[in-house]
Amino acid sequence: MSVRVTAAILRDLSPADAAALWMVQRDSGTPVEAGLFEAWLEEPDNAGAWGRLENAWSVFDAVEDAELDALRASALAVGPDRRDHRHWRAFAAAAVMIAAVGGGALLLPHGGEPPVGPNAGPMTVVTAGTIKTITLADGSRMTLDVDSSARIPAGGRRVQLDRGRAVFAVRHDTARPFSVVAGARTIVDLGTRFEVGIAASAVRVTVFEGRVRVDGAADGGTLLRPGQTLVASDGQQDAVSTTRAGSEALWQQGLAEFNNVTLADAAEQINAGSEVKLVILDPRVAGLRVSGRFRLREPLRFATTVAEILPVRVLKVGRARIELRYRR
Numbered sequence: 001m002s003v004r005v006t007a008a009i010l011r012d013l014s015p016a017d018a019a020a021l022w023m024v025q026r027d028s029g030t031p032v033e034a035g036l037f038e039a040w041l042e043e044p045d046n047a048g049a050w051g052r053l054e055n056a057w058s059v060f061d062a063v064e065d066a067e068l069d070a071l072r073a074s075a076l077a078v079g080p081d082r083r084d085h086r087h088w089r090a091f092a093a094a095a096v097m098i099a100a101v102g103g104g105a106l107l108l109p110h111g112g113e114p115p116v117g118p119n120a121g122p123m124t125v126v127t128a129g130t131i132k133t134i135t136l137a138d139g140s141r142m143t144l145d146v147d148s149s150a151r152i153p154a155g156g157r158r159v160q161l162d163r164g165r166a167v168f169a170v171r172h173d174t175a176r177p178f179s180v181v182a183g184a185r186t187i188v189d190l191g192t193r194f195e196v197g198i199a200a201s202a203v204r205v206t207v208f209e210g211r212v213r214v215d216g217a218a219d220g221g222t223l224l225r226p227g228q229t230l231v232a233s234d235g236q237q238d239a240v241s242t243t244r245a246g247s248e249a250l251w252q253q254g255l256a257e258f259n260n261v262t263l264a265d266a267a268e269q270i271n272a273g274s275e276v277k278l279v280i281l282d283p284r285v286a287g288l289r290v291s292g293r294f295r296l297r298e299p300l301r302f303a304t305t306v307a308e309i310l311p312v313r314v315l316k317v318g319r320a321r322i323e324l325r326y327r328r
């Protein structure tokens with residue numbers, strides 16, 4: 001099932017119905033207007049509806065249960081009909097029923113996390129195959145990508161991102177600056193919505209609104225403004241570039257857009273959260289560059305696509321490994 005989301009359709013839907021529509025769009029990968037999901041999510045009622053539905057759906061990543069699988073299949077079977085929005089209400093109701101049946105699964109480490117209260121102790125949030133949005137003690141929000149891990153101190157405004165990436169929508173407080181530690185870099189909020197990603201050898205920071213200061217480089221801090229991305233790689237000078245508008249919402253919809261990146265970097269993103277891994281051993285293949293928009297967590301589809309445009313071939317090695325090898 002696929003559906004195209006438009007601003008006109010969203011205007012006619014309640015937050016719960018629109019959240020159900022976005023859920024189907026995310027699963028189908030249908031193209032969507034750049035920035036539309038981001039703009040919709042900015043409304044508090046919409047963000048709450050999306051978080052509740054996403055948490056309900058995340059039961060399936062935390063629990064293996066035939067009854068829950070059947071409920072999910074029934075919910076997805078409710079097809080989109082733009083002439084009758086009751087279809088979307090039925091979809092949303094099915095998701096809520098799933099949450100009720102799943103019960104305690106929402107409290108498991110890989111399920112939906114409740115808001116972090118002002119008196120909450122330190123906690124670690126780890127995601128497996130689903131994106132999680134956490135409301136922090138001060139009202140700031142952290143949306144954590146799949147296969148990511150972050151530590152949140154007791155009632156503090158300092159997050160340690162250990163793995164993966166996250167988008168932060170920060171409530172600014174000059175007296176108590178919000179910061180994110182990622183590798184050897186500390187990102188300090190100056191009134192901001194921004195993204196931080198950490199990989200084996202690099203930290204990436206992108207600003208969508210406001211400003212951040214990235215500290216930790218030998219030559220001092222770097223100030224980033226909206227539309228700018230900083231990449232801090234081991235043994236290299238920090239590099240700042242311009243980010244394409246609308247890129248923020250893509251990974252939250254299960255998509256990635258690459259602009260002349262190496263296959264090694266692209267494969268790292270595609271692999272996140274996938275049991276099947278794309279492996280590149282040959283440095284000639286790892287250094288090839290690719291551009292385009294692809295589905296995340298679908299390494300076989302990505303590999304077969306790039307094999308049509310680059311001198312590589314696809315080899316399946318066992319059930320959970322795919323290799324890209326140089327094609328002579």
